[in-house]
Amino acid sequence: MGLFTIERARRELTGLRSLLDEFVVVRADVVELSAALSDGGEPTTLGGLPEWKAAEARLNEMMTEVQETGAELKGIAPLLVDWPADLDGVPVLLCWLEGEAELTWYHRADLGFAGRRRLP
Known part of the structure; x- marks a missing residue:
């Protein structure tokens, strides 16, 4: 995929928004189902083992979808997505963290x- 410009990474983030929003929901479902399935866990209305397996599979699919764009998924709780770039000749990663409204940070690779800093 190569390096991203700031504009291209921002477009990719916009295109990934609904997937990232779904990721947050499914991640919470996985945690709740996992707790319910463990010894002494509280019952949940989300289901049981089949639903947990399906949610886990969906998380894996979504991680693959993010990475297929050329982005790097660096964390899942919270979500942390980086795009490789070059800023004034320096290798950097354009960096988005769950909860941020837009892509406004970077750090040297x-x-x-x-080492996060605001984009100029």
């Missing part, structure tokens, strides 16, 4: 999340 060698520094990781702790």
Whole structure:
């Protein structure tokens, strides 16, 4: 897929929004179902083992869909998505974290999340 421009990464994020929103819901379902299936877990109206397996499978499908765009899924709770880019000759990752309204952060590829800065 190569490197992303800021504009292209923002378009990709816009295109992924409904999938990312679904991911948050299914992730919560997986956690609730997992708790209900463990010893002493509270019953849930979401179902049982078949629903848990289906939700897990859907999460895996969604992770693949994100990565097929060329984005890197770095975290799932919270969701953290990076797009490889070049900013003034420096390798960076354009960085979006669940809850952020738009793509406005980046970090150098060698520094990781702790080195996040606002896009110029």
